[in-house]
Amino acid sequence: xxxxxxxxxxxxxxxxxxxxxxxxxxxxxxxxxxxxxxxxxxxxxxxxxxxxxxxxxxxxxxxxxxxxxxxxxxxxxxxxxxxxxxxxxxxxxxxxxxxxxxxxxxxxxxxxxxxxxxxxxxxxxxxxxxxxxxxxxxxxxxxxxxxxxxxxxxxxxxxxxxxxxxxxxxxxxxxxxxxxxxxxxxxxxxxxxxxxxxxxxxxxxxxxxxxxxxxxxxxxxxxxxxxxxxxxxxxxxxxxxxxxxxxxxxxxxxxxxxxxxxxxxxxxxxxxxxxxxxxxxxxxxxxxxxxxxxxxxxxxxxxxxxxxxxxxxxxxxxxxxxxxxxxxxxxxxxxxxxxxxxxxxxxxxxxxxxxxxxxxxxxxxxxxxxxxxxxxxxxxxxxxxxxxxx
Ligand SMILES: Cc1cc2nc3c(=O)[nH]c(=O)nc-3n(C[C@H](O)[C@H](O)[C@H](O)COP(=O)(O)OP(=O)(O)OC[C@H]3O[C@@H](n4cnc5c(N)ncnc54)[C@H](O)[C@@H]3O)c2cc1C
Numbered sequence: 415x416x417x418x419x420x421x422x423x424x425x426x427x428x429x430x431x432x433x434x435x436x437x438x439x440x441x442x443x444x445x446x447x448x449x450x451x452x453x454x455x456x457x458x459x460x461x462x463x464x465x466x467x468x469x470x471x472x473x474x475x476x477x478x479x480x481x482x483x484x485x486x487x488x489x490x491x492x493x494x495x496x497x498x499x500x501x502x503x504x505x506x507x508x509x510x511x512x513x514x515x516x517x518x519x520x521x522x523x524x525x526x527x528x529x530x531x532x533x534x535x536x537x538x539x540x541x542x543x544x545x546x547x548x549x550x551x552x553x554x555x556x557x558x559x560x561x562x563x564x565x566x567x568x569x570x571x572x573x574x575x576x577x578x579x580x581x582x583x584x585x586x587x588x589x590x591x592x593x594x595x596x597x598x599x600x601x602x603x604x605x606x607x608x609x610x611x612x613x614x615x616x617x618x619x620x621x622x623x624x625x626x627x628x629x630x631x632x633x634x635x636x637x638x639x640x641x642x643x644x645x646x647x648x649x650x651x652x653x654x655x656x657x658x659x660x661x662x663x664x665x666x667x668x669x670x671x672x673x674x675x676x677x678x679x680x681x682x683x684x685x686x687x688x689x690x691x692x693x694x695x696x697x698x699x700x701x702x703x704x705x706x707x708x709x710x711x712x713x714x715x716x717x718x719x720x721x722x723x724x725x726x727x728x729x730x731x732x733x734x735x736x737x738x739x740x741x742x743x744x745x746x747x748x749x750x751x752x753x754x755x756x757x758x759x760x761x762x763x764x765x766x767x768x769x770x771x772x773x774x775x776x777x778x779x780x781x782x783x784x785x786x787x788x789x790x791x792x793x794x795x796x797x798x799x800x801x802x803x804x
Pocket of ligand 1 (some may be wrong): 537538539540541542543545546547548570571572573574778781782783784785786787788791
C-alpha cells in the first residue's frame with residue numbers, strides 16, 4: 415500500500431475488512447462458528463499480506479514501515495468489527511517488539527518475518543507456580559553448558575503453549591537471592607528435547623492455558639535474547655508494552671460490543687424495556703464514558719510514543735481501567751441478556767453466545783498482565799509517590 419493520508423488509510427483498512435472478513439469469523443453474526451486454528455492462521459496471514467499486521471515494523475523484517483499513528487488507525491477499524499483475537503499476539507505484540515529492541519541482527523531476520531507470516535507462533539513463559547505477581551522470585555534456571563544453555567524448571571499459565579512453536583522464556587542465570595539481577599530472556603523452540611507441555615482446562619471450557627516443563631533443555635546461544643543480565647530490564651519492557659500498546663484496538667472493540675448488546679436488546683420488547691429503565695440506562699451510559707476515557711488514554715499514549723516522550727506508568731492506568739471497566743460491562747451484559755423473553759429472538763441468541771463467553775473470559779482480565787492490585791501498587795508508588803506499605 416502506498417503512502418496515504420490518515421483518512422485515506424482509514425477507508426482503505428475499513429474497505430478491505432468489509433470485503434475480506436468472512437462472516438463465520440464475526441462474533442456478532444448468526445453464521446459465526448468457533449474458528450479452527452488453521453482458519454485463524456489463514457486469516458492472520460491474509461491480514462499481513464494486506465498490510466495490517468506488523469504495520470509499524472521495518473520493511474526489512476517483514477513489516478510495512480508505517481507509523482504508530484497508522485497502527486492506531488488500523489486498530490480502530492479492526493476493533494470496530496467483531497473479528498477474532500490474534501492467536502499470535504504474544505509474537506506480534508510482545509516478542510516482536512522486544513526482539514526489535516534487544517535482539518541481534520540475526521535474531522531479527524530469523525524471528526520477525528516468521529512471526530508476521532504466522533510460520534512461528536509464540537507464547538510467553540514468565541509465570542511459575544511460586545512466581546506470578548512476584549516475578550523476581552522465579553526459579554527456572556538457565557546454566558551455561560559450553561556454547562549453549564541448559565534450561566530446567568516449570569512455567570504455568572502459559573497461554574497457547576500447546577499451539578506455539580517458540581516460548582519467550584524468562585529464566586534465572588544467577589542465584590535466587592539476586593532476585594532481579596541474573597535473569598535472562600530466551601527464544602526457546604518448543605519442539606526441543608526435554609520440553610513437555612500439558613494443557614489446563616479453564617472454566618470457559620477452553621484449553622488455552624498450559625504448564626510447560628523444561629528438563630535439561632539445550633538452547634543455542636543464538637536463541638538467547640540480549641545479554642544474560644539484561645533479562646529483568648527486558649522483561650519490564652515487555653510488561654510495559656503488554657500494558658500500554660498491546661491490543662490497541664481494545665477500546666474500539668469494547669464499543670463494538672456495547673453497540674451489539676444494545677442492538678440485540680432492541681429486537682426483544684422485554685429487553686428494550688430494560689434499556690428504558692433508569693438503572694440500566696445509567697449503567698450503560700457509564701460504560702460509554704469508560705470507553706471514551708480509554709480511547710483518550712490510548713490516543714494520548716500513541717502521540718507520546720510518536721514524540722519519543724516517556725509514558726511512565728500510563729500502561730498500568732490503561733490496563734487497570736480497561737480490565738475493570740470491561741469486567742463490569744461483561745457482568746452487565748450477562749445480567750441484561752439473562753432477562754430475555756422466551757423463545758429467544760435470533761439476535762438475542764447470537765448476543766447471548768458472544769456475551770456469555772465474554773463474561774467468563776472477563777474474570778481473567780483483572781489477573782493477567784499484572785493483577786489490579788499490582789497496577790494499583792505501581793500507581794501508588796510511581797505516580798503518586800506514596801510511602802511504601804508495611
Ligand atoms: C487468562 C490468563 C492468561 C495468562 N497468560 C499468561 C502467559 O501467557 N504467560 C505467563 O507467563 N503468565 C500468564 N498468566 C499468569 C499471570 O501473569 C498471573 O496469573 C498473574 O501475574 C498473577 O500471578 P499469580 O496467579 O501467581 O497470583 P499471585 O501473584 O499469587 O496473586 C494472588 C493474589 O494476591 C494479590 N497480590 C500479590 N502480590 C501483591 C502485592 N504485592 N500487593 C497486593 N496484592 C498482591 C494479587 O493481586 C492476587 O489477587 C495468565 C493469567 C491469566 C489469568
